[in-house]
Amino acid sequence: MSVLIESLDREGRGIARVEGKAIFIDGGLPGERVSYVTYKKKPNYEMASATAIDKPSGARVVPPCPHFGICGGCSMQHLEPRSQVAVKQRVLEDNLWHIGKVRPEVVLTPIYGQTWGYRHRARMSVRMVLKKGGALVGFHERKSSFVADMTSCEVLPRSISDLIVPLRTLIAGLSLPTRQPQNEIAVGEAVTELVLRILDPLSPLDEELLRNFATRHGIQFWLQTKGPDTAVPFFPQDAPPLYYSLPEFGVQIRFRPTDFTQVNHQVNRILVRRAMALLDPRPGERIADLFCGMGNFSLPIASRGAEVLGVEGNAELVRRAEGNARENGLDGRARFQVANLFDAVNCAVFGGNDNGANAGGRGAFDKLLIDPPRDGAVELVKALGESGPGRIVYVSCDPATLARDAEVLVHVKGYRLSAAGVINMFPHTSHVESMALFEK
Numbered sequence: 001m002s003v004l005i006e007s008l009d010r011e012g013r014g015i016a017r018v019e020g021k022a023i024f025i026d027g028g029l030p031g032e033r034v035s036y037v038t039y040k041k042k043p044n045y046e047m048a049s050a051t052a053i054d055k056p057s058g059a060r061v062v063p064p065c066p067h068f069g070i071c072g073g074c075s076m077q078h079l080e081p082r083s084q085v086a087v088k089q090r091v092l093e094d095n096l097w098h099i100g101k102v103r104p105e106v107v108l109t110p111i112y113g114q115t116w117g118y119r120h121r122a123r124m125s126v127r128m129v130l131k132k133g134g135a136l137v138g139f140h141e142r143k144s145s146f147v148a149d150m151t152s153c154e155v156l157p158r159s160i161s162d163l164i165v166p167l168r169t170l171i172a173g174l175s176l177p178t179r180q181p182q183n184e185i186a187v188g189e190a191v192t193e194l195v196l197r198i199l200d201p202l203s204p205l206d207e208e209l210l211r212n213f214a215t216r217h218g219i220q221f222w223l224q225t226k227g228p229d230t231a232v233p234f235f236p237q238d239a240p241p242l243y244y245s246l247p248e249f250g251v252q253i254r255f256r257p258t259d260f261t262q263v264n265h266q267v268n269r270i271l272v273r274r275a276m277a278l279l280d281p282r283p284g285e286r287i288a289d290l291f292c293g294m295g296n297f298s299l300p301i302a303s304r305g306a307e308v309l310g311v312e313g314n315a316e317l318v319r320r321a322e323g324n325a326r327e328n329g330l331d332g333r334a335r336f337q338v339a340n341l342f343d344a345v346n347c348a349v350f351g352g353n354d355n356g357a358n359a360g361g362r363g364a365f366d367k368l369l370i371d372p373p374r375d376g377a378v379e380l381v382k383a384l385g386e387s388g389p390g391r392i393v394y395v396s397c398d399p400a401t402l403a404r405d406a407e408v409l410v411h412v413k414g415y416r417l418s419a420a421g422v423i424n425m426f427p428h429t430s431h432v433e434s435m436a437l438f439e440k
Contacts, residue, residue, distance in 0.1 A: 002054045005032045008087050012075035012430035014050070025050050027069075029057040029079055030087070059083040064116075064154055071148040073139040074155065074428040081427055085110045088422045088432045092399045096420065099403035102410045108421025108435065111274065113267035115427050119155045120187040120244075121263040124164075126171055126180050134172035137164055137183065155428060159192070160185055163217060170213050175203045184224075184231075186257035188242040193257040195222040195231050211235045228258035229316065246272055249300040253324050259317065260293060264425050271395070271423050271435070272300055275369060278419070278437045279393045281306035285366040288350050288389075290341055290380060295321040295334065297369050297395075302334040309365075310336040311350060342375070347383035367391045376401025381408045388413070392438040399432050409438050416440070 005014035005028040014028025016036075027050035028034045035054055040047035053060070063069070063077035076084050089110060096102050127136045127147040138150035153161045171177050176198065184195040202210070202223070210221050220239040224231035233239070243254045244265050249272070255261050262268040275297055281287055283305030289298040292310030294317055301308040302325070312318050318336045325331040339346045350365065364387040370377050374397055392415065396402035409415040415438040425433040 002033050002035050005030050005034060007090070008430070010091060010430055010432070013047075021045060023048055027053075027078070029060055031057045032060070066152075067138075067148055067150050070141055071139050071150060071153075072142040072144070073148075073153070075142075075430050077154075077428045081115050081424075084427065085112065085422060085424050088424065088430075091432050092402075092420065092422050092434050095399040095403040096406060096417070097403075099400060100405075100407035100410070102403070102406045102417045104417045104420035104436070106419040108274070108419050110421055111267060111270050111423040113264055113270065113424065113427075116154050117157045117161075118264045118266065118427060120157065120265050121261060122156060122160075122185045124183045124185065126182055128172070128177045133168075135168045135177055137167045137171065156185075157187055160187065163194075163219075166213070166217065170209060173209060174206045176200045176206070184257055186242060186255075186261075188240075188255075189244060190240040191242055192219045193222055193233075193239075193242055194219050195224050195257050197224045199225075207234075222257055224258065228256075231256065231258045244268070246296075246300060248273055249276075249303040251299045251303060251324075251328050251330075253294055253296060253299065254327065255294055255320065259320065262296065262425065267423060267425050268296070271425070271433075272297060274435060275393050275395060276300050276304065278435070279367055279369055279391065281308075281367070286364075287367045287369065288365045289369045289371075290350060290377070291370065291372045292321060292336065293317050293371070295324045295336075297371065298334050298336070299324060299328055299330055301369070302330040303328075306333065308334050310334065311339050311341060312336065313338065313340050313342075341372070341377065342379055344379045344383060347380040348385075350380065350383070365389050367393075369393045369395070371395040372401075374398040374401065376405050378405055378408065381405045381413065384409075384413050390440045394436045394438065396434045396436065397431070399434055402434060402436060406436065406438070414440060 003016035005016050007015050014025040016023045022045040025036045025048045033055040034050040035052040036048040036050050038046045038048045059080040061080050068077045125147045132149050136147040138148045141148045151165050179199040182197045186193045214221050214235050221234045222231045223234045241254050243252045245252045281301045281304040285306040287306050287308045289310045292298045292312045298308045298310035315338045318338050321336045325334040368389045418437045418439045420436040423433040
């Protein structure tokens with residue numbers, strides 16, 4: 001059967017309708033007619049794969065990656081990059097309207113970056129599969145726990161992509177190839193660090209192999225025996241620190257290779273620039289940066305002369321943020337605090353309901369920047385009181401939770417959704433990052 005693809009869902013699948021029933025079709029693009037075969041049938045929908053593209057979209061392109069369709073890392077390489085962003089913009093606007101019943105007064109110009117080689121952090125699984133030649137290093141296959149048989153990756157920097165095959169050889173030669181389940185890669189501006197998750201101690205020969213590999217490829221190895229905090233540098237010990245910079249604000253942010261940071265350094269610079277333009281921090285203002293991490297937004301806010309309180313639930317990240325403030329000479333204007341921002345009592349402190357009495361005695365905040373995880377910040381926006389901030393910049397990695405929180409902000413708390421737009425942080429994936437400005 002040939003059907004018309006009307007749109008894409010949040011996973012990058014084409015959506016068609018047959019007698020009112022939604023059919024989600026892997027590989028279909030909006031405007032195309034495709035033939036398909038169903039692999040899962042439910043009363044209200046079906047999951048299917050395209051078997052033929054009967055009438056292709058003008059935006060369809062040939063994916064440059066030979067592993068596309070098998071590797072689960074990308075879902076949209078077959079769609080021209082600008083069209084990918086248009087799809088994400090539609091997802092954002094649809095979520096805002098259908099979930100939050102709000103529309104932005106201004107749709108912000110999408111933020112773009114480089115299309116390929118953008119991913120500066122990645123976690124790659126490792127498996128020994130003898131019938132495929134030994135060790136596999138890569139991302140999982142689509143809809144599978146198997147590791148894709150990869151020899152390259154187009155979204156990793158070329159220097160990292162070129163390490164995949166040598167890493168496969170290295171790991172196969174270790175004494176514990178089945179006890180090394182994953183590698184974490186972090187690319188900084190002065191060093192590339194590769195964290196080996198090891199479940200057994202290395203032998204002397206293993207250590208020698210790692211030292212030789214690190215020297216040959218110009219990387220630093222770290223070893224991790226349990227959770228992320230157990231990762232320690234192995235070789236070389238005198239490598240430069242891992243950091244990324246925000247030169248427009250004169251800031252360098254150091255991080256550990258297992259820390260959460262934005263994977264796309266180029267787009268992150270533009271993201272921070274736009275956030276500061278919307279927030280407009282000024283000397284003398286008191287601003288809260290909630291879910292602040294290591295200070296990605298806090299330090300640029302402080303660099304503009306405002307006093308900023310960064311709040312984060314992870315104590316290790318707060319310590320890292322405090323260290324970054326000292327390193328950048330901003331500790332006089334940037335303070336940090338550990339608090340669970342999914343707890344309604346804590347949220348009331350930063351929302352203006354108690355005049356900030358528990359937030360260091362600083363009084364209400366003039367402005368807020370919120371950058372929550374996928375769960376959003378519903379307890380926080382519910383806690384906003386009459387003395388809450390006049391301006392909120394909300395950075396989101398999930399348009400559905402942004403829309404849910406926008407409904408509270410607009411229809412309950414009296415804010416306007418002044419502007420919203422997408423950030424293409426993850427080209428060739430269906431992930432939608434966005435930013436919204438709320439004002440009273």
